[in-house]
Amino acid sequence: QQQVKQSPQSLIVQKGGISIINCAYENTAFDYFPWYQQFPGKGPALLIAIRPDVSEKKEGRFTISFNKSAKQFSLHIMDSQPGDSATYFCAASMKRNTPLVFGKGTRLSVIA
Amino acid sequence: DTAVSQTPKYLVTQMGNDKSIKCEQNLGHDTMYWYKQDSKKFLKIMFSYNNKELIINETVPNRFSPKSPDKAHLNLHINSLELGDSAVYFCASSLRIGTSGGAKAADTQYFGPGTRLTVL
Numbered sequence: 467q468q469q470v471k472q473s474p475q476s477l478i479v480q481k482g483g484i485s486i487i488n489c490a491y492e493n494t495a496f497d498y499f500p501w502y503q504q505f506p507g508k509g510p511a512l513l514i515a516i517r518p519d520v521s522e523k524k525e526g527r528f529t530i531s532f533n534k535s536a537k538q539f540s541l542h543i544m545d546s547q548p549g550d551s552a553t554y555f556c557a558a559s560m561k562r563n564t565p566l567v568f569g570k571g572t573r574l575s576v577i578a
Numbered sequence: 579d580t581a582v583s584q585t586p587k588y589l590v591t592q593m594g595n596d597k598s599i600k601c602e603q604n605l606g607h608d609t610m611y612w613y614k615q616d617s618k619k620f621l622k623i624m625f626s627y628n629n630k631e632l633i634i635n636e637t638v639p640n641r642f643s644p645k646s647p648d649k650a651h652l653n654l655h656i657n658s659l660e661l662g663d664s665a666v667y668f669c670a671s672s673l674r675i676g677t678s679g680g681a682k683a684a685d686t687q688y689f690g691p692g693t694r695l696t697v698l
Contacts, residue, residue, distance in 0.1 A: 498685050500685070500686075500687075502689075504619075507691075507692075508691060508692070509582070509668050509670075509689035509690050509691050509692050510621070510668070510689045511689065512686050512687070512688075515685065515686070553619060555621065559685070564626070564634070565611055565613075565623035565626050565634055565636075566621075566623065566687060567623075568620070568621040568622070570618070570619070570620055571619045571620070571621075
């Protein structure tokens with residue numbers, strides 16, 4: 467049973483374009499939704515996170531959109547750059563400092 | 579100034595052997611985790627420790643035994659290694675006590691660089 471479903475599995479975007487990755491969750495007890503970025507050979511690193519009391523959070527080129535009623539959230543990367551090429555994971559947890567439940571990841575390639 | 583460190587980075591061993599992976603964090607965090615990333619890059623929690631006490635143990639074979647000598651360290655010992663144990667193992671840490679700064683500051687889990695275990 468996969469509690470967090472992520473799509474697409476892979477994504478190719480032109481430089482300067484918008485990258486969009488979607489996630490859906492099942493457990494309504496989740497109240498923390500981070501996105502992690504992972505480069506080859508490295509550990510995941512937090513990119514941006516949101517709680518369900520807001521519908522959107524923006525940090526630089528990265529925006530999370532959150533739809534509580536639909537139990538969905540998405541990551542938008544504006545003006546995508548080749549340096550953004552990495553694997554992105556959405557995740558969720560039920561309360562502070564509990565283990566994260568991860569989506570299966572999206573491999574993003576930004577081409578010039 | 580590494581926040582979460584793991585040793586070794588690579589571990590190649592034969593089936594049936596016993597091995598350990600070490601993890602240390604210098605962030606002053608009180609909660610530490612072990613995650614397993616399989617060949618398809620799926621990340622899954624194995625263990626969660628708070629203040630040296632095991633608080634979550636997902637469905638993991640008892641060949642895996644975490645040990646936390648103090649709040650800054652969480653080691654993973656694996657007995658009788660099997661082919662299916664080949665994966666990348668990540669240690670992570672976070673702070674349980676509430677802090678200011680919104681969602682990101684209070685819940686951020688910091689991951690180590692990973693240990694790639696290959697069982698032959």
